[in-house]
Amino acid sequence: METKEDIIDYLQSIDMGIGFQDLNEHVISKNACIFCGACISLCPRIGVRDNKPVLLDSDPECSMCFKYCARTYFPEEMFEQDLFNGNIPKDFLIGHYQKIIAAKSTNKEILMVAQNGGVVTTLLIHALNTGLIDGVLLADRDENWVPKPTVVRTPEEIMLVAGSIYTMTPTLLSYSDAINKYKLKKLAFVGMPCQIQAVRKIQLWPPLSEEYGKFSLIIGLYCTSNYSYDLMEKLVQEKLKIEMRDVKKFDISRGQFIVYTKNGQYWQVPIQETKKYNWSSCQYCKDYTAEFADISVGSVGKPEGSWNSVIIRTDIGKKLFDDAVTSKKMIVANNVNLSKIKEEAMKKKSKIKKLDEKVFSAMKFLKISDLEIRTYAILVSLGNADLPMLNRVMKLEKEVIDNTLDSLVKRKWVKSTDGFYKPINPTKVIKDEIYKFKKDIRRNIERIKKEAMVDLETLFEQNNLMYVRYEEYFDQILYKEIL
Numbered sequence: 001m002e003t004k005e006d007i008i009d010y011l012q013s014i015d016m017g018i019g020f021q022d023l024n025e026h027v028i029s030k031n032a033c034i035f036c037g038a039c040i041s042l043c044p045r046i047g048v049r050d051n052k053p054v055l056l057d058s059d060p061e062c063s064m065c066f067k068y069c070a071r072t073y074f075p076e077e078m079f080e081q082d083l084f085n086g087n088i089p090k091d092f093l094i095g096h097y098q099k100i101i102a103a104k105s106t107n108k109e110i111l112m113v114a115q116n117g118g119v120v121t122t123l124l125i126h127a128l129n130t131g132l133i134d135g136v137l138l139a140d141r142d143e144n145w146v147p148k149p150t151v152v153r154t155p156e157e158i159m160l161v162a163g164s165i166y167t168m169t170p171t172l173l174s175y176s177d178a179i180n181k182y183k184l185k186k187l188a189f190v191g192m193p194c195q196i197q198a199v200r201k202i203q204l205w206p207p208l209s210e211e212y213g214k215f216s217l218i219i220g221l222y223c224t225s226n227y228s229y230d231l232m233e234k235l236v237q238e239k240l241k242i243e244m245r246d247v248k249k250f251d252i253s254r255g256q257f258i259v260y261t262k263n264g265q266y267w268q269v270p271i272q273e274t275k276k277y278n279w280s281s282c283q284y285c286k287d288y289t290a291e292f293a294d295i296s297v298g299s300v301g302k303p304e305g306s307w308n309s310v311i312i313r314t315d316i317g318k319k320l321f322d323d324a325v326t327s328k329k330m331i332v333a334n335n336v337n338l339s340k341i342k343e344e345a346m347k348k349k350s351k352i353k354k355l356d357e358k359v360f361s362a363m364k365f366l367k368i369s370d371l372e373i374r375t376y377a378i379l380v381s382l383g384n385a386d387l388p389m390l391n392r393v394m395k396l397e398k399e400v401i402d403n404t405l406d407s408l409v410k411r412k413w414v415k416s417t418d419g420f421y422k423p424i425n426p427t428k429v430i431k432d433e434i435y436k437f438k439k440d441i442r443r444n445i446e447r448i449k450k451e452a453m454v455d456l457e458t459l460f461e462q463n464n465l466m467y468v469r470y471e472e473y474f475d476q477i478l479y480k481e482i483l
């Protein structure tokens, strides 16, 4: 399956035959799971062990867990059409948006508990009070900062869970309770860019969307990366010797991970030292600003003090935001540093994994140059890129990259559309290359047999008749082994 259309057709037509086994093979065992909780919430046969989904019962292979997983195929173009109607422009680095603005809550109590300017908490309370939503799926935590997915239904409960938790939180685990136990029909979701992919699928993609897509508002948080709970155990407790229940707030600012305690002290650790606790699949993530949210909120690019930078994307997001400002729940300012936001987004989009030397040496057999395989691997890491982006990442002359891309397009390793290059699935391209490689060997064997062996054998027989035996079967064995 090569094109999006193929995959969409495939996923929509085949309801049986794909199950947890496939989810495990393609997502969980590849350390690509972001522990969003969608599969666990959608299927009673899936549970949790060691912060990973596990199969608890026999699998009817109904395809739901695979289709709605945050990390499997995301029908981007289809959702872009649904959400942005083809008239909200798209920026390659930060996605579709109508307006980028700085904002902060006017409520002092919210500002006391919020992470930055309290925009998320303020928008949620305003959405609840005006009837846009009837509940929210949020990330709460216990006294040891162990994350707890929760469903909240009152402004007071929303205030109680304000602030950022730097540990992967399976917020969608509470989705099942929200619709089955509390019978909520207009849900809001706040979460990381990766989680929003699962939420949009549930909201917009049939068949689940028709009965269960009860989301009315999706707020995304900017995200460079998230952590496993090891950050709390090994860094905060063991290294810094801070009791978790004494922590008031965590923050990441100006390259430092900061721990504030309830007695007014704080500790700073360079962000570099926290990287070993990163959630493993964050290394493959390209979305910094939650490109599929209705509104994205962060701190990068905000003015000094308790403010947020806000990216308003959909009409739903714009209406809610404007209404909250008109109702004096928030104040706004225009001094957002957009270049700073784009710089962070660029860093995330251009993160690449280096290939092992073994790959280069194996590829030599297929007559693929190091530059071709490097360019292809970079495209696999980036997912999709244009020439200026590749030029920035590879730091090579544009002409050299352009020629390499031409060659990769001719070899059918890469597809080019509207100036953007997309890699074709490696299983397909390598299989094609092996097929060509086998064909070449077969042709060369025939040539050797026809053009060299016959002449050499004649010469040998003419001069060494006394040694000649029938040894053609050696050749057949050789031929079978190679092919």
Ligand SMILES: Cc1cc2nc3c(=O)[nH]c(=O)nc-3n(C[C@H](O)[C@H](O)[C@H](O)COP(=O)(O)OP(=O)(O)OC[C@H]3O[C@@H](n4cnc5c(N)ncnc54)[C@H](O)[C@@H]3O)c2cc1C
Binding pocket: 113, 114, 115, 116, 117, 118, 119, 120, 121, 122, 138, 139, 140, 161, 162, 163, 164, 165, 166, 167, 168, 169, 171, 190, 191, 192, 221, 222, 223, 224, 225, 226, 227, 297, 298, 299, 300, 308
């Ligand atoms: C793991 C993580 C990484 C982040 N990285 C960046 C970054 O690189 N750059 C940047 O500018 N901003 C980042 N942010 C966003 C920033 O920390 C603030 O959340 C954002 O600015 C909103 O501020 P606020 O005052 O409006 O939030 P608040 O009004 O305090 O509301 C925050 C909301 O976020 C929810 N929440 C908290 N933690 C999580 C979580 N782990 N998963 C899902 N939901 C959660 C809470 O339930 C709460 O409702 C990150 C946030 C998190 C959680």
Ligand code: SF4
Binding pocket: 023, 027, 028, 032, 033, 034, 035, 036, 037, 038, 039, 040, 053, 065, 068, 069, 070, 071, 198
């Ligand atoms: S990313 Fe989410 S839906 Fe996919 S396997 Fe992990 S928990 Fe399940």
Ligand code: SF4
Binding pocket: 034, 192, 193, 194, 195, 223, 224, 225, 226, 279, 281, 282, 283, 285, 286, 287
């Ligand atoms: S870096 Fe990506 S995968 Fe990791 S938490 Fe952030 S959005 Fe999710």
